[in-house]
Amino acid sequence: MAAAVATSHVGSRDAATLQPTQQAGSPGKRARDAVPFEAGAPVNFVYLHVHNAIRDELLVLEAGVKELLRQRQPEQLQEGLAALRERYTFLERVYKYHSSVEDEVVYPALDSKVKNVTLAYTVEHEDEERLFEQLAQLLNEALASSGAQQAQVVQQLACKVEEIHTTLRKHLAKEEEQLFPLLLRHFTHAEQARLVAQFLCTIPLASVATVLAWLKPSVPPAEQAQLCRQVGEVVEDQLLRQLLVGWLAPSGPAPTAQEAGTRDSSGVYPAADGGSPAAQQQQEEEDYPSVAAAYLQPAESPPAGIQSLGS
Numbered sequence: 001m002a003a004a005v006a007t008s009h010v011g012s013r014d015a016a017t018l019q020p021t022q023q024a025g026s027p028g029k030r031a032r033d034a035v036p037f038e039a040g041a042p043v044n045f046v047y048l049h050v051h052n053a054i055r056d057e058l059l060v061l062e063a064g065v066k067e068l069l070r071q072r073q074p075e076q077l078q079e080g081l082a083a084l085r086e087r088y089t090f091l092e093r094v095y096k097y098h099s100s101v102e103d104e105v106v107y108p109a110l111d112s113k114v115k116n117v118t119l120a121y122t123v124e125h126e127d128e129e130r131l132f133e134q135l136a137q138l139l140n141e142a143l144a145s146s147g148a149q150q151a152q153v154v155q156q157l158a159c160k161v162e163e164i165h166t167t168l169r170k171h172l173a174k175e176e177e178q179l180f181p182l183l184l185r186h187f188t189h190a191e192q193a194r195l196v197a198q199f200l201c202t203i204p205l206a207s208v209a210t211v212l213a214w215l216k217p218s219v220p221p222a223e224q225a226q227l228c229r230q231v232g233e234v235v236e237d238q239l240l241r242q243l244l245v246g247w248l249a250p251s252g253p254a255p256t257a258q259e260a261g262t263r264d265s266s267g268v269y270p271a272a273d274g275g276s277p278a279a280q281q282q283q284e285e286e287d288y289p290s291v292a293a294a295y296l297q298p299a300e301s302p303p304a305g306i307q308s309l310g311s
Helices: 002-006 015-022 043-070 074-111 119-144 147-186 189-201 205-218 221-234 238-248 277-295
Strands: none
Touching: 043 074, 043 147, 043 189, 043 205, 043 221, 074 119, 074 147, 074 189, 074 205, 119 147, 189 221, 189 238, 205 238, 221 238
């Protein structure tokens, strides 16, 4: 069991584990891709790609729960439960980042253009948060018990997993069917790119690398490079732009100076004060929390140098 759940570590997405969903991976071949699609739209990152990464993670977790139900060795069952708790904790954090940027940024921006379409989604986020809390309680209880009691809790855990997975999939599908077309229709690419930047700003600095390592396999490299350029064009604060573009850069060759906005041919931002890139990066990361918080201020009172949504 430990191998079944832990082969794809948190922060990565094992190719073999995810193969069933990737075999028919081109747009239009999967039911989950049967949503409006606009090539080059930055909001694809927050909706299509984040959603598909969540769905892939749910498949991995479902396989782990099924293996738990078959497991008869106490030591391996404990290892499997611990690995499952780690992955669900990660998924809960990612889902919270996604929901937070919707509740605090996307929904208010959408309500300013299309009235009375988002309230139900905020209520659903609250319900989903309670389901994650219930799931965490069951995982902790299963890890703290043994024997027949543990087997009983694992059965309850399997039922709760089915409930939360069904709820999440319905919510994601509804967003794609109802909200995603409105974002494509009513938001320019520049406005969408700001939403992507604000989504990244909701992720704590210590978690950004892990979250993007998990997410990037869902995003084609060419689209990552294009998104780097789009985000770089709308984020005026130099520190924030450098960090966001650096995080979004596709793996492999560094984006060109045009794609990255301000990076040189080596893929490193030149230190403004002549210091080393490593020292500059450390300073950027120390300054990031306050800059990110400023970028997430309400649109009606944006910080200096930041364009508000709809401007």
